[in-house]
Amino acid sequence: MKEIKIGLLGFGTIGAGVVKLLHENRSLIAEKTGALISLKSIADLDITTDRGVNVEGIALTRNADEILTDPEISVVIELIGGYEPARSFALKAIAHGKHLVTANKALLAVHGEEIYAAAKANGVEVLFEAAVGGGIPVLSAIKGNMAANRFSTVLGIVNGTCNYILTRMTQEGADFTEVLKSAQALGYAEADPTFDIEGVDTAHKLCLLLSLCFGTKVDLKDIYCEGITSVSSEDVDFAKSFGYRIKLLAIGKRDGDRIEARVHPTMIPTDYPLADVHGVFNAIRLTGDFLGPVMFYGRGAGMDATASAVIGDVVDLARNLGAGISRRCAPLGYLDEKVGALAIKPIGEIVSKYYIRFQALDRPGVLARIAGALGASGISIASMVQSARSASETVPIVIMTHEARESDVRRALSEIDAFEVIRDKSNFIRIEDNLE
Numbered sequence: 301m302k303e304i305k306i307g308l309l310g311f312g313t314i315g316a317g318v319v320k321l322l323h324e325n326r327s328l329i330a331e332k333t334g335a336l337i338s339l340k341s342i343a344d345l346d347i348t349t350d351r352g353v354n355v356e357g358i359a360l361t362r363n364a365d366e367i368l369t370d371p372e373i374s375v376v377i378e379l380i381g382g383y384e385p386a387r388s389f390a391l392k393a394i395a396h397g398k399h400l401v402t403a404n405k406a407l408l409a410v411h412g413e414e415i416y417a418a419a420k421a422n423g424v425e426v427l428f429e430a431a432v433g434g435g436i437p438v439l440s441a442i443k444g445n446m447a448a449n450r451f452s453t454v455l456g457i458v459n460g461t462c463n464y465i466l467t468r469m470t471q472e473g474a475d476f477t478e479v480l481k482s483a484q485a486l487g488y489a490e491a492d493p494t495f496d497i498e499g500v501d502t503a504h505k506l507c508l509l510l511s512l513c514f515g516t517k518v519d520l521k522d523i524y525c526e527g528i529t530s531v532s533s534e535d536v537d538f539a540k541s542f543g544y545r546i547k548l549l550a551i552g553k554r555d556g557d558r559i560e561a562r563v564h565p566t567m568i569p570t571d572y573p574l575a576d577v578h579g580v581f582n583a584i585r586l587t588g589d590f591l592g593p594v595m596f597y598g599r600g601a602g603m604d605a606t607a608s609a610v611i612g613d614v615v616d617l618a619r620n621l622g623a624g625i626s627r628r629c630a631p632l633g634y635l636d637e638k639v640g641a642l643a644i645k646p647i648g649e650i651v652s653k654y655y656i657r658f659q660a661l662d663r664p665g666v667l668a669r670i671a672g673a674l675g676a677s678g679i680s681i682a683s684m685v686q687s688a689r690s691a692s693e694t695v696p697i698v699i700m701t702h703e704a705r706e707s708d709v710r711r712a713l714s715e716i717d718a719f720e721v722i723r724d725k726s727n728f729i730r731i732e733d734n735l736e
């Protein structure tokens with residue numbers, strides 16, 4: 301039987317999952333591919349800590365070059381994360397004619413173009429299923445069986461850490477910081493958890509989804525990005541009372557020659573399947589012109605699920621190598637020369653319904669002033685709630701709007717926030733309740 305030797309860069313949580321999966325399912329994979337996948341070496345700065353997996357027969361090294369230049373190794377799995385040294389290692393592996401499998405969404409969102417070009421020049425593949433949605437095979441499906449469709453929208457809950465935090469805030473009224481600590485302990489969070497909670501990890505993943513769905517390059521800086529740190533337990537409770545749940549969504553929409561590309565907390569109706577995606581689970585909902593809506597759901601982070609996607613890519617490569625073919629499909633699913641550069645709509649131009657929460661003194665005429673300022677900016681109110689008078693003298697006033705242009709909402713809010721009766725800055729959350 302043909303043997304395919306692979307090298308692993310980065311022996312963290314997912315790396316340990318890869319070792320475990322190959323140890324347990326290597327013969328099963330051989331039955332499916334006709335190839336024996338052998339993990340020859342692992343490179344990491346720490347090669348002494350026990351990861352709780354069997355490393356017998358695998359060489360451990362602190363020197364990545366031993367893998368990158370090893371002529372026996374045909375596939376390099378990069379699980380270091382971040383930009384450097386991951387970028388340099390990936391380029392070196394490619395330059396040495398090795399296929400690259402990576403879970404590194406940050407790397408591809410920022411340096412993807414350079415890496416794909418290098419892979420093309422060297423006739424090797426770059427596969428990255430694990431970069432979006434952990435174990436969910438959504439990228440393969442977009443490039444493969446759904447390729448006959450034009451996509452109009454892609455909406456995703458693609459950060460397990462944020463979804464875990466928001467779920468526990470919703471279900472238990474849990475404290476943000478405590479829940480974040482437990483997400484880190486469970487191995488869901490990025491090395492720098494601000495990437496999770498500030499929405500950056502979600503933006504990295506949206507960047508890849510947009511490229512695959514719409515065949516476009518995306519500059520990460522053009523994606524509007526808001527994390528979950530401004531979501532309060534009060535907002536979570538108000539959302540419930542209006543029949544919504546708050547999720548951090550990655551949103552991509554095609555609008556003629558432009559696309560919407562945004563990441564922010566979003567209220568969605570509780571009867572949407574997306575609203576029932578809890579904890580570390582992720583979901584990606586796409587709409588294709590022939591397929592209609594489709595939703596992928598599964599574990600979006602964690603050792604085992606992510607290892608499943610990483611090795612799924614290796615299985616793909618093993619089959620190609622077995623058949624003597626390579627680069628059957630370009631990294632983004634479009635011919636490289638057909639990948640365009642669609643413009644991204646500025647956030648001020650999007651149209652949405654809004655939840656707005658003000659903290660105001662409970663005095664006669666306050667509501668009329670707020671409603672007047674919203675009306676003057678062309679914003680129509682759909683419903684309104686004011687809580688009972690509290691000891692603190694201020695009360696939350698919540699307004700749900702009809703569809704409005706974001707620049708109008710922002711202008712009205714800066715005017716209202718300057719009223720002497722308004723305490724604290726207002727908070728608003730976009731609503732997505734009209735999915736095709």
Ligand code: HSE
Nearest residue numbers: 459460461489490601
């Ligand atoms: N930190 C990421 C998450 C890991 O929480 O979803 C998977 O990319």
